[in-house]
Amino acid sequence: MTPKNTLKAVITATSLGLVATSAMAESINIGFTGPLSGGAALYGENTLSGLRMAAEEINAAGGFDLNGEQVTINLVALDDRYSPAQAATNAKRLKQDNGVSAIFVPHSGGVFALQDFNEKDDFLVMAYTSVPTVTEKGNTLTLRIPPTFDGYVRAFTDYAMNNLGTTLGMAGATHEYAKIWDEMIQQTWEARGGTVVADNPMDYNKSADFYTGVSRVIAENPDVMFVGGASEPTGLVIQQARQLGFQGGFIVMDQAKIDEVAQVAGGMDMVEGAVGVVPLSVYETEAATGFIERYQANYGKVPGSEAAYNYLALHALVEAMDMTESTDPTTVRAAIGEALLSMDSSKNPYEVHSVTENGGFVTVTTLAVVENGEIVRKEIE
Structure with missing residues (x-):
């Protein structure tokens, strides 16, 4: 296991209930900072639920191969109460304490705060925000998940x-x-x-x-x-x-x-x-209806776009890691477009198949x- 891949051994189930398929399986940490309390708590939980569901599916399937080792996903989530300053603090903690190579953040203030240092600290910002400037700033380690508004x-x-x-x-x-x-x-x-x-x-x-x-x-x-x-x-x-x-x-x-x-x-x-x-x-595609059915079985309610977009984004992220046999942020960022094309269609409820040069997932408006x-x-x- 090399420092470049920032792998972190985990032998117990995480606090979010993600189940490892083997007591000896290793896992990589993926970060999340978002509002889990306050007026936007439902929004944050909806976002996080999509990530949880993707991680659970990946782990239940045995994880994926990374440099000859079978690894699973360990999702580490921190509450930032919609505060950009707290999001930045959380990101520093996630990088330093958990060695994450990617952090999901579902609000523009938090995204901009993380973009101040993510290239230096070497982690991907997985941005769930439709603000166009997120991917117009030239940040080479940002991926914008939804379409611009x-x-x-x-x-x-x-x-x-x-x-x-x-x-x-x-x-x-x-x-x-x-x-x-x-x-x-x-x-x-x-x-x-x-x-x-x-x-x-x-x-x-x-x-x-x-x-x-x-x-x-x-x-x-x-x-x-x-x-x-x-x-x-x-x-x-x-x-x-x-x-x-x-x-x-x-x-x-x-x-x-x-x-x-x-x-x-x-x-x-x-x-x-x-x-x-x-x-x-309202979507009637096979991928969308299948995701809705699985989500309802897990959470007892109809999912929103926050859950669906972040679900497909984590699957694409892991697909890119699997393809490149690396968790290096630059390497993974370069492979996301190919990963979106090759990933299982059932994991892609919005049928996103490409990414722009500046890091935006392409979705029909x-x-x-x-x-x-x-x-x-x-x-x-």
């Missing part, structure tokens, strides 16, 4: 202005990712000839009472409200907007998923007229709208 901004704006109205009230969140969305959607909305009548961002992670902030937005009588953070607080914002009498439509930031939002808000009728990303539950109480998938022209 600039395509969503244009598509959501065009649909809303053509079908819901031309005045927009901003009621988004205050974390870094939401601020970027806020700025971009305001610019796009006004460039299309619409009017932004209110802008009142709120802290989705620390509050459950949004009545005051929402009332300030709907007092300006917008046709459409922009909302979005994690699904759970987004559902509360929409619920409280309806309770205060708002009858317009919603543009839902891609971090929130319409089906999950509807459950919190009180039903699909509460999100009538919403436009957002297509929930995984679509949108979903709620019409007559049902989520309907629309193609983006």
Whole structure:
């Protein structure tokens, strides 16, 4: 076992319940830092569940061969409460104490914080964020897992202005990712000839009472409200907007998923007229439906895109390690595209088959709208 491969022997089951196939099996540590407490805890747990499921499948199959040794995956997860500073601290700990070669992080603030030192410290940032600049900064050890949101901004704006109205009230969140969305959607909305009548961002992670902030937005009588953070607080914002009498439509930031939002808000009728990303539950491909069935059997609920994207990303990461017989971050990063093509299709619910030169997984952009109480998938022209 060489230092280059940063292998760490583990002979007991991990605290996350990942079962080794042999008492003598070795494992490599993969890191995660994300919100596991606070207002975004559900979002963090959903992300982590996809990684857990992938790791359990890999280990149940006997792991994979690395330099002639059979190894399994040991997932080490730390709570950062959505704090970029804590994410950076966690990453330092994961690298120093656990020798990880890759760290999954599901928020842009955390991604940017890790990018300040990941090349020097030699680990891959597995970024679950759709902020375009994540892969435009030239960081050679970053992989962006979901598609960038600039395509969503244009598509959501065009649909809303053509079908819901031309005045927009901003009621988004205050974390870094939401601020970027806020700025971009305001610019796009006004460039299309619409009017932004209110802008009142709120802290989705620390509050459950949004009545005051929402009332300030709907007092300006917008046709459409922009909302979005994690699904759970987004559902509360929409619920409280309806309770205060708002009858317009919603543009839902891609971090929130319409089906999950509807459950919190009180039903699909509460999100009538919403436009957002297509929930995984709407996909009908064999890979997607198979993943949903397996996930439901494990966790008793329908998975969201956080689980599915991170599930396929860990499988691709391990496939790249298997192909190259290395955990060296640079070597693995270079092999990800080939790994996506060669991995078992059942492990790829979003059918991602390529990666851009700057490290972005390539996924077809679509949108979903709620019409007559049902989520309907629309193609983006």
